[in-house]
Every structure is written in C-alpha cells, then in structure tokens.
Amino acid sequence: MNRIDDNIEVLEPGKRFSSYWGELWQYRELFYFLSWRDFLVRYKQTVLGVAWSVIRPILTMIVFTVVFGKLAKFPSEGVPYAIMVYCALLPWQFFATTFSEAGNSLLANARMLTKIYFPRLIIPASSLLVNLIDFFISFVILLGLMAYYQFMPSWKIVFIPVFLFMAMITSLGAGVLIVTLNVKYRDFRYVVPFVVQLGLYVSPVGFSSNIIPGKWQFLYSLNPMVGVIDGFRWSILGEGYTMNWAAFSLSAALTVLFFFISVTYFKRMEKSFADII
Amino acid sequence: MSVAVDVQGLGKKYLISKSDKQQYNTFRDRIYQLFIKKDSNSVEEFWALKDISFKVKKGERVGIIGRNGAGKSTLLKILSKITDLTEGRIEIKGKVASLLEVGTGFHPELTGRENIYLNGSILGMSRDEINAKMEEIISFAEIEKFLDVPVKRYSSGMTVRLAFSVAAHLEPEILVVDEVLAVGDAAFQKKCLGKMEDVAQKGRTVLFVSHQMEAIDKLCDSCVLLENGKFVMHDETSKVIDAYLSASKKYSEVDLSCIKSRHGEGRIRFTKTWIENGRGEKTPIVKSGDSIKIVAEYELVGAEPIANPAFAFAVNTIRNVAITDLSNFTAGDEFDEHEIPNKGKVVCEIPSLTLNTGSYYFNVLVRTPGAVEDWITEAFYFDVEAGDFFKSGNLPDTARLILMNQDWKLDFRDQ
Numbered sequence: 001m002n003r004i005d006d007n008i009e010v011l012e013p014g015k016r017f018s019s020y021w022g023e024l025w026q027y028r029e030l031f032y033f034l035s036w037r038d039f040l041v042r043y044k045q046t047v048l049g050v051a052w053s054v055i056r057p058i059l060t061m062i063v064f065t066v067v068f069g070k071l072a073k074f075p076s077e078g079v080p081y082a083i084m085v086y087c088a089l090l091p092w093q094f095f096a097t098t099f100s101e102a103g104n105s106l107l108a109n110a111r112m113l114t115k116i117y118f119p120r121l122i123i124p125a126s127s128l129l130v131n132l133i134d135f136f137i138s139f140v141i142l143l144g145l146m147a148y149y150q151f152m153p154s155w156k157i158v159f160i161p162v163f164l165f166m167a168m169i170t171s172l173g174a175g176v177l178i179v180t181l182n183v184k185y186r187d188f189r190y191v192v193p194f195v196v197q198l199g200l201y202v203s204p205v206g207f208s209s210n211i212i213p214g215k216w217q218f219l220y221s222l223n224p225m226v227g228v229i230d231g232f233r234w235s236i237l238g239e240g241y242t243m244n245w246a247a248f249s250l251s252a253a254l255t256v257l258f259f260f261i262s263v264t265y266f267k268r269m270e271k272s273f274a275d276i277i
Numbered sequence: 278m279s280v281a282v283d284v285q286g287l288g289k290k291y292l293i294s295k296s297d298k299q300q301y302n303t304f305r306d307r308i309y310q311l312f313i314k315k316d317s318n319s320v321e322e323f324w325a326l327k328d329i330s331f332k333v334k335k336g337e338r339v340g341i342i343g344r345n346g347a348g349k350s351t352l353l354k355i356l357s358k359i360t361d362l363t364e365g366r367i368e369i370k371g372k373v374a375s376l377l378e379v380g381t382g383f384h385p386e387l388t389g390r391e392n393i394y395l396n397g398s399i400l401g402m403s404r405d406e407i408n409a410k411m412e413e414i415i416s417f418a419e420i421e422k423f424l425d426v427p428v429k430r431y432s433s434g435m436t437v438r439l440a441f442s443v444a445a446h447l448e449p450e451i452l453v454v455d456e457v458l459a460v461g462d463a464a465f466q467k468k469c470l471g472k473m474e475d476v477a478q479k480g481r482t483v484l485f486v487s488h489q490m491e492a493i494d495k496l497c498d499s500c501v502l503l504e505n506g507k508f509v510m511h512d513e514t515s516k517v518i519d520a521y522l523s524a525s526k527k528y529s530e531v532d533l534s535c536i537k538s539r540h541g542e543g544r545i546r547f548t549k550t551w552i553e554n555g556r557g558e559k560t561p562i563v564k565s566g567d568s569i570k571i572v573a574e575y576e577l578v579g580a581e582p583i584a585n586p587a588f589a590f591a592v593n594t595i596r597n598v599a600i601t602d603l604s605n606f607t608a609g610d611e612f613d614e615h616e617i618p619n620k621g622k623v624v625c626e627i628p629s630l631t632l633n634t635g636s637y638y639f640n641v642l643v644r645t646p647g648a649v650e651d652w653i654t655e656a657f658y659f660d661v662e663a664g665d666f667f668k669s670g671n672l673p674d675t676a677r678l679i680l681m682n683q684d685w686k687l688d689f690r691d692q
Contacts, residue, residue: 007370010367011356011368013361029398033394041384113359116375116382271361272361274359274360
C-alpha cells in the first residue's frame with residue numbers, strides 16, 4: 001500500500017473517479033479471478049466436466065451436416081460438409097455463450113454490485129475469457145476433424161486470431177448492450193435466448209453465405225456474425241471458398257461501431273446500476 | 278493531523294416512481310410513458326441524505342449512528358463509490374476499502390481456499406497480498422481442515438468466520454465497515470471486535486456503522502449522528518450515543534411508507550406503526566404492567582388478493598437482545614377467513630406488559646405462505662418505565678429484562 005500521501009480523490013456528482021481504462025487495468029486481477037471462478041463453477045458437479053465443451057459442438061455439427069448437407073443438399077464449397085459447418089460453429093458457439101453469459105452477468109452478480117465498488121465492465125467482460133478456453137478446446141477438435149477427413153487447411157489459417165478478435169468484439173458489444181438494458185428492464189432477459197436461437201439460423205452456420213442471392217448479400221451482411229463466420233471459413237477452407245469482401249467490410253465496420261455505442265451507453269449508465277438493479 | 282475524509286454538503290436524491298413499487302420496471306411501461314402520457318406525478322423525489330458535512334482525521338475511528346432510514350448505509354455506499362452522489366463533494370485521502378457485507382461474492386460451489394482468493398480480490402487485495410496472508414486468514418477462521426471442501430458444505434458459522442477472516446486481513450488506509458460484527462457466535466464476535474481494535478490501533482482511519490452501542494463505544498473516538506438523512510451532530514462518542522438514545526424516543530408514531538431499507542416481495546407494505554397505552558394514546562413511553570397495543574398500518578400493492586398473512590412484531594432491547602416475537606400466526610389468531618382489505622391496520626394487544634424498565638425497539642414483519650412480503654428492522658423505538666406490574670405496590674428490580682406473573686406459597690404440610 002505504498003501510495004503517495006497527497007493522493008486525494010475527489011467525489012463529485014457525475015464525476016468519473018479516475019481514468020476509466022486506467023482503472024480497468026488496475027482491477028485486472030479481479031477480472032482474472034472472476035473468469036477463473038466462472039470457469040471452475042461451470043463444470044463443478046457435472047459428471048463429464050470439460051467434456052461438455054467438446055460434446056456440444058460435435059453434436060450440433062453432426063445434426064447440421066445431416067440436415068443441411070445430406071437432406072437439404074446445400075453446396076459444400078468443395079470441402080467436407082462437416083468441416084464447413086464446424087468452421088462456423090466455432091465462432092457461433094463462442095458468440096452464443098459469451099453473449100448470453102455477458103447479458104445476464106450483472107443480474108447474476110447483483111449482490112456484488114450493491115456491496116462493493118469495482119469497474120462494472122469487468123463483470124460482462126469476464127465471460128469472454130472463460131469462453132475463450134472453450135473455444136480453444138473446440139479448435140483442437142477441428143484439427144482432429146481435419147485429420148480425419150485428411151483435409152489440409154489453407155495457409156490463411158494464420159488470420160484466425162483476427163476473426164476471433166472480431167467475434168470477441170461482436171459478442172461483448174451485444175452482451176454489454178443487453179446487460180445494460182437488463183439492469184433496468186427485465187424484459188431483455190427474454191431477448192437473449194431468442195436472439196441466440198434465431199441467430200443460429202439467420203447466420204450462415206449450417207450453410208454457406210454464397211447460397212444467399214447476390215441482391216440480398218448487402219442486407220445479409222448487416223448481421224455482424226456473417227462477417228465473422230465468413231472470415232473463419234475463408235481462413236480455414238482455402239481456395240475453394242470465395243469471400244464477399246465488400247459485405248465483410250460492412251459487417252466489420254458495423255461491429256466496431258456497435259461495440260463503441262454499447263460501451264458508451266454502459267459507461268453512462270454504470271453509476272446508477274447499484275441504485276436500480 | 279491531516280484530514281482523511283472531508284465530506285462537504287453531501288446530498289443524495291433518489292427518484293421513486295410509483296411503478297417501482299412493482300417488482301420490475303418493464304420496457305413496456307417505459308414505452309407507454311414515452312408515447313402515451315408523460316406522467317410526472319408518478320415520480321417522487323426522495324432525499325436519502327441532505328447537507329451532510331463532517332471531517333474525519335487520519336487515524337481516527339468514527340462511528341456513524343442513526344435510526345433505520347437515517348441514511349447511514351447510503352452514506353457508506355457513496356463513500357465506497359458504489360453509488361453516485363447528487364450534490365456536494367467528498368475528498369478522500371488514501372486508499373479506501375469497504376466492507377458492507379461479509380462474504381461478498383462467495384460462491385458455494387468453490388472451496389474455502391478458492392473463495393479466499395476470490396473474495397480477497399473482490400475486496401481489493403492483490404494475489405501476492407492474499408498469498409502472504411493465507412496462513413493467517415485460515416488460522417483466524419479456524420477452518421484448516423475444511424480448506425478444500427466446497428463452501429456449500431460449511432455450516433453457516435464456518436462460512437461467516439471464513440468471510441470475516443478474509444475481510445479482517447485487508448490493509449487499506451481507510452476502512453469503511455457496515456454492521457458486519459453482528460455475525461457469528463458470541464465468541465467469534467468478540468474475536469472480530471478485537472481484530473477491529475487492532476486495525477484501529479495501527480493508525481488506520483475507520484468509518485463504522487453499527488447498532489451495537491457497546492461496539493461503537495469501545496471502538497470509536499467520535500461519532501456522527503444522522504437523522505432522516507440530515508446531519509445532527511459530530512462529537513465524542515458518549516455524547517452522541519446519549520443524544521441518539523434520547524432522540525430515538527421522541528416519535529409517538531413512525532411513518533414507514535418512505536423507508537428504503539426494507540426487505541421482501543413488497544405485495545404488502547407497512548405504512549405506519551405506533552404503540553398505544555391503556556388510555557388509547559399514541560406514545561413512545563409505556564409502563565410495565567400497562568395494557569398496550571402495538572399497531573401497524575399496511576396497504577396492499579398491486580391488485581393481487583392476499584390471504585392468510587402472518588404479521589409479526591419482534592421486540593428487542595436497544596442493545597440488540599432479542600426478547601420476543603409477537604405474531605398472530607404463533608398466537609393462533611390467523612387472518613384466513615377472507616382476503617384482507619386493501620388498507621388496514623393490525624393490532625396486537627398485550628394485556629399486561631411484561632417488559633421491565635429499559636429501552637426497546639421492534640421490527641415489523643409480514644409474510645405470506647412461502648414469502649416475506651415486508652420487513653423493516655427497528656421500526657419503532659420505545660421506553661418502558663417502572664410500573665406496578667404485580668399490583669403489589671412493590672416496584673421490581675430494574676436491572677432485569679423480563680417480568681413474569683407468579684404465585685408464591687409456602688408449603689409445609691409434607692415436612
């Protein structure tokens with residue numbers, strides 16, 4: 001506790017205590033600990049434990065491959081349909097769980113919110129880290145899947161972190177917006193599962209974006225997950241996969257804009273959370 | 278000496294909308310208000326704190342006392358930055374740690390050790406600090422054997438000991454504490470109080486809210502007295518405690534409708550409470566042996582009919598010794614014949630008051646099957662004066678709490 005004695009902190013109405021991002025940095029250990037708690041808790045008292053993060057994407061992949069690839073006979077971009085689906089499931093699963101957890105995180109931690117001070121953004125943000133771990137586990141399965149189909153990914157796979165980062169921004173942006181609204185209006189609790197359920201079909205998870213007719217492509221890419229998923233496919237599937245870069249740029253730009261709007265709204269509402277939750 | 282905390286003209290306003298009395302604020306209501314009618318009447322302003330100014334010197338231990346609803350907890354929440362102030366200014370010199378609850382963030386699925394890390398970091402300790410203090414925390418909490426067992430398997434006493442132990446090992450320059458000593462068994466409470474004294478001896482500044490006047494008396498150099506959100510005095514502890522105890526008794530009825538620190542579902546809300554003496558007068562001073570009535574007015578919130586509520590008045594001494602619970606349910610007077618009216622009052626009549634001379638308060642509580650609807654602690658303060666309880670003309674010893682009707686005889690036939 002070696003602090004300079006003259007360090008006077010002034011509280012005034014509506015005043016920010018210190019630099020917002022600087023303070024977040026100071027509280028990084030709390031961020032790690034909350035993420036670590038969520039990770040420990042997630043699989044405690046489950047028989048299969050971490051295996052769940054393996055089973056879920058695999059089962060979904062099998063169902064989607066059978067329904068879209070075998071029954072509906074959608075085109076597979078010249079790669080095994082299972083791999084095409086799995087490439088999309090990776091970011092989708094990450095988005096769906098991060099978004100739902102972040103969206104409910106403040107309500108789940110309401111007691112903490114009214115009893116202790118810390119930068120509130122830590123709570124929704126900590127759901128990112130846990131789901132990243134799940135993401136890496138699922139990614140290892142993808143490697144296994146590629147080995148099974150003897151599929152050689154393209155060198156562009158090195159760009160995966162870029163698109164993963166975009167998935168993080170998208171999930172956090174959406175989660176932070178919902179969580180802010182959720183504190184005041186509990187209606188938004190019901191929005192989360194709805195968005196996740198519908199989004200799975202609106203986003204190109206079970207099929208390729210290229211089956212969307214050209215005149216709809218633009219409208220279609222207003223969904224930020226379209227950009228993320230296309231990016232994943234482009235990085236992994238290689239030459240066979242053509243990418244609509246104009247649509248992607250739109251998706252990416254919207255994602256970033258949306259993220260800043262969400263965080264700004266969160267920052268504005270943050271101080272009243274303890275009073276209204 | 279330098280000033281550690283300087284509070285200047287602090288005010289905190291809450292907007293209570295009438296629809297807030299319902300449990301949730303829905304988006305539909307909001308849209309409705311936006312487009313259909315701007316109903317400004319439905320929002321009331323409520324100043325939880327107004328014009329509060331005082332200074333705390335570095336190394337000073339200051340108690341904050343006041344009745345329920347005086348604004349003590351709001352003040353602590355503002356000082357710990359949990360909630361924003363509406364007006365005024367506070368200067369704080371030094372790092373603040375606040376302890377408004379024991380065991381914030383404890384997770385039942387995690388083990389004792391895991392919870393020490395989690396809770397410690399929530400309270401603002403770094404991982405290194407926690408590691409350095411780990412041994413001390415474990416031995417203070419007396420949970421060595423259960424360290425790697427999930428906390429949900431702990432007894433409530435063990436959980437509280439562990440939680441307090443983590444908190445007790447915080448080392449901030451300014452410590453803000455709310456009523457956390459009222460936990461655990463008597464022996465552990467004593468240990469906690471000792472620990473708090475240690476903390477204070479090390480020259481740290483402490484702001485401390487408690488209802489236990491002994492603890493305040495023992496721990497604090499000076500006290501701030503708040504009343505209905507306003508500053509009353511800041512003086513040496515014994516003077517402030519005296520002022521507090523005498524001020525507590527000047528109300529002959531208490532308006533409960535705007536008290537914020539209440540718990541429960543809120544479908545029934547208490548609006549007022551008082552005591553009537555044998556002549557039917559509202560008074561905060563009654564006599565032992567008097568026939569008195571404890572009365573509370575309530576209203577129903579929302580359209581839902583309510584059947585068979587259980588009302589209770591829990592009587593305590595001002596030193597927080599729980600004396601008795603008066604309850605229509607345990608007394609067998611159930612209100613189950615029909616739905617209770619939307620507004621009404623419940624009356625508990627005590628034919629002969631068995632409390633001895635002293636100062637008391639009661640909590641009000643109402644529950645429906647399966648839920649607490651409204652619960653306000655320290656709703657009403659009253660004094661009992663010596664009275665001719667036994668109708669014998671001999672006044673009882675006032676150093677005892679309770680009087681009992683008794684019949685004596687001297688029996689010698691078997692001898």
